[in-house]
Amino acid sequence: MTGQVRGVQLARLLGQWHALPGRRRSPDYAALAGAVRGLLADGRLPLGVRLPAERELAEALRISRTTVTAAYRHLRETGHLASRRGAGSWTMLPGNHRVASTGLWTPLDDRDMIDLGAAAPAAPPQLLDAARAAAEDLPRYLGGAGYHPTGIIELREAVAAGYTARGLPTSADQIMVTSGTQHALDLVLRLALAPGGSVLVESPTYPNALAALAGRRARITTHGLAVDADGWDSDLLLGSLRQTRPKLAYLIPEFQNPTGHLMPAALRERVVAAAHAVGTDLVVDESFVDLPLDGTELPPPVAVYDRHSRVISIGGMSKPYWGGLRIGWVRAAAPQVQRLAAVRVGVDMASPVLDQLVAVHLLAHADAIVTDRRVTLAAQRDALLDALAQRLPDWRVTVPRGGVTLWAELDGPVSSALARAAEEVGVRLAPGPRFGLDGTLERFLRLPFTLPAADLVEAVGRIAAVRYDLDRTGRQRWRETAVIA
Structure with a gap:
């Protein structure tokens, strides 16, 4: 969504905007302004986008124009809206906000926040030793310019060996090192998808992938x-x-983000065959492939077929x-890797050599590091599941066989309202609509289990308290004020 948002679009994004704790004690305009701030905070409403005219939004929400006028005025006072007479109003954020680790906007003074918006763990203890060893290796590279568009050979060989060990023979020529997985996706889209091209994605799916596709002005189904x-x-x-015949399809077959699902081998083979038949390229995100839990056996990589x-x-x-450690990679046919490298030179030249050397040393000890990581994640997952069962028993959660997230089906379409309320008690959540299109998935919430168990249990307790408040305040039916003559 860029440029301008229409009234019906914003109404769809706002959803149950009036479902907030304490609604009976706050005026309508304050609830509406808070809902718009929530959309800005979690990235569903971009910065610099023009909001609909007051009358248009009032009609879309079926409320009085006076309420919308007051909400817009309140947003201007808090620094979330800039208006110019005759030109409209644009979204912005006040100067005391920053970009958080999740890519979302957050106040500067949120140091004590329990952040369940980010699905990523802290660094392993072996990182320091790997960094020291990498620094000792660095002099071998200091005599050159330091630009390696496809990555240093040691790292490409290590990544290729990982694929080969999974049953997919791979050479270093088939690997390009990138500055993270998101960067890898961006480069693939630059090469393989023209602006306006069609892309098929799962729903729900990874929000930053949707953002990357929006940046290419992709037509998403x-x-x-x-x-x-x-x-x-x-x-x-x-x-x-077969019906949409998209140019690309973006899939997360290993412990899908956010649901944690694992695609079975038979479907992987059929998807590849169907994609070939209709001329679709498959972009397969393997971010979580190293994190099976409970002894789960992985199917072969999609590329095997x-x-x-x-x-x-x-x-x-x-x-x-x-x-x-901003290290990612692309595995593709060797000619595709070279074309990607040519595209990459116009973007960032190459990934840092020192970071790549650190990655080489970490991958050399992958068995020990990843084994420890799996044990920790399994314990944290179980602690989160137990806390949810005790405090929020009406929520429906399927136990994931790997990855780092739970996908919870709530007891009502209150995901966005719950996220706004939880922020007030020191818990940051990623509401369900962030993982879909046009405000859907309000009955769902992603809960990562990458934090210590004590933090997860405390977070669930706070979430349960504000969920109770949402029920206690009730939900109003909105209607226009009757005219009495």
Whole structure:
């Protein structure tokens, strides 16, 4: 969404905007202004976008224009809206906000916030030793310019060896190192998708992937995922490919973000065959492939079934190792890698050599590091599940077999309202609509289990308290004030 948002669009994004704790004690305009601030804070409403005229929004929400006028005035006073007579009003944020680790806007004074918006763990203890070893290796590279568009050879060989060990023979020529998985996706889109091209994605899916697609002005279609079982309806997914014939399809088959689903091997093979038949390239995000839990056995990589260079795999170090180490990669056919490198030179030249050397040393000890990570994540997941069962028993959660997130089905369409309320008690949440299009998924919430168990239990307690407040305040039916003559 860029440029301008229409009244019906904003109304759809706002959803149950009046479902806030203490609604009976706050005026209508304050609730509406708070809902708009919430959309700005979680990224669903971009900065610099023009809001609908007051009358248009009033008609879309079926409330009085006076309420919208007061809400806009309140947003201007808080620094969230800039207006110019005759030109309209644009979204902005006050100067005391910053970009948080999740990419969302947050106040500067939120140091004590329990952040459940980010689905990434802290660094492993082995990182310091890897950094020291990398610094000792660095002199070998200081005699050159330091630009390696496809990555240093040691890292490309290490990543290729990882794919080969998973049953997918891979050479270093098929690997390009990037500055994180998101950067890998951006480069693939730059190469393979013209502006306005069609893309099929899962619903729900990774919000930053949707943002990358929006940046390419892609025409996005979705196919839904179930909250239980295997997640993918094979007939729906394959039918969507055949009917829409998209240029690209973006999939997360290993512990899908946010649902945690694992795509079965038989469906992987059928998806590749269907994609080849309709001329669709598959972009397969393997961010969580290193994190199976409870001894879950992984199916073969999707690219195992590729015979026509239709599958481009992307992955990185953020989830199994550390998000601060901005190392990702693309696995594709060698000619595609060279074309990607040519595109990359016009963007950022190359990834930092020192970071790549750190990654080489971490991957050399991957067995120990990732094993410890899995044990910790499994314990934290179980602690979160127990807390939810005790404090929020009406929520429906399927136990994921890997990854770092739970996808909870709530007991009502209150995800956005709950996120706004939780922020007031020191918990940051990523509401369900962030993972879909046009304000859907209000009955869902993503809950990562990457924080210590004590923090997760405390967060659930606070969430349960504000969820109770939402029920206690009730929900109003909105109607226009009657005219008495």
